[in-house]
Amino acid sequence: MNLRIVPIAEEHVPDFHRALDAVARERRFLAFLEAPPLEATRAFIINNIAKNNVQLVALSDSELVGWCDILPKDRPIYAHVGVLGIGILPAFRGRGLGAALIQAALDEASKRGIVRVELTVRAENTRAIALYQKLGFEREGALRDTVLVDGRYEDLVMMANVDRSRARPR
Numbered sequence: 001m002n003l004r005i006v007p008i009a010e011e012h013v014p015d016f017h018r019a020l021d022a023v024a025r026e027r028r029f030l031a032f033l034e035a036p037p038l039e040a041t042r043a044f045i046i047n048n049i050a051k052n053n054v055q056l057v058a059l060s061d062s063e064l065v066g067w068c069d070i071l072p073k074d075r076p077i078y079a080h081v082g083v084l085g086i087g088i089l090p091a092f093r094g095r096g097l098g099a100a101l102i103q104a105a106l107d108e109a110s111k112r113g114i115v116r117v118e119l120t121v122r123a124e125n126t127r128a129i130a131l132y133q134k135l136g137f138e139r140e141g142a143l144r145d146t147v148l149v150d151g152r153y154e155d156l157v158m159m160a161n162v163d164r165s166r167a168r169p170r
């Protein structure tokens, strides 16, 4: 198996959409329960490419099997903040790809002067929380019962990896 992590390109749109939809439909991990429409996803990706935002994909041979993005918040006082999102197809989990994707995305964030990388993760997603902690994310709090899926409430844990040495030189 030949795994590569590369910046997303427009040619990845259909496969990215399929992967996002598959992970969303598991219902346990993401804020989506299905992917947004294909054309909305395309517009989102084209915008990220145009703005040089951090959006990476993992390719196994030519199959898109995962993604990780760190997207800037759009208010001026948050210009140093990025929000991380990640997903990997089930067959490719638990063998280090998540760690590799996040590390690659953090490296790219660093080049863009992103000091604070934040995320929210569903409290029952113990694998993701363990991985984030391993990679320097600290728990900052929880939004209680903010998730409701299939009649079950779940907290949303807030985490961040903050490193002022990633600030752009002035």
Ligand SMILES: CC(C)(COP(=O)(O)OP(=O)(O)OC[C@H]1O[C@@H](n2cnc3c(N)ncnc32)[C@H](O)[C@@H]1OP(=O)(O)O)[C@@H](O)C(=O)NCCC(=O)NCCS
Pocket (backbone or CB within 6 Å): 023, 029, 030, 086, 087, 088, 089, 092, 093, 094, 095, 096, 097, 098, 099, 100, 119, 120, 121, 122, 125, 126, 127, 128, 130, 131, 134
């Ligand atoms: C969360 C996710 C990105 C992690 O990627 P991954 O490739 O599976 O993770 P890795 O193999 O790199 O690392 C897993 C780490 O988590 C921990 N871990 C692995 N399996 C675990 C489990 N079942 N329970 C708790 N922790 C676990 C370990 O700390 C492991 O580190 P180790 O290599 O030192 O043992 C991936 O599982 C995924 O896509 N899940 C579904 C989507 C999702 O949850 N996205 C995040 C939403 S916030």
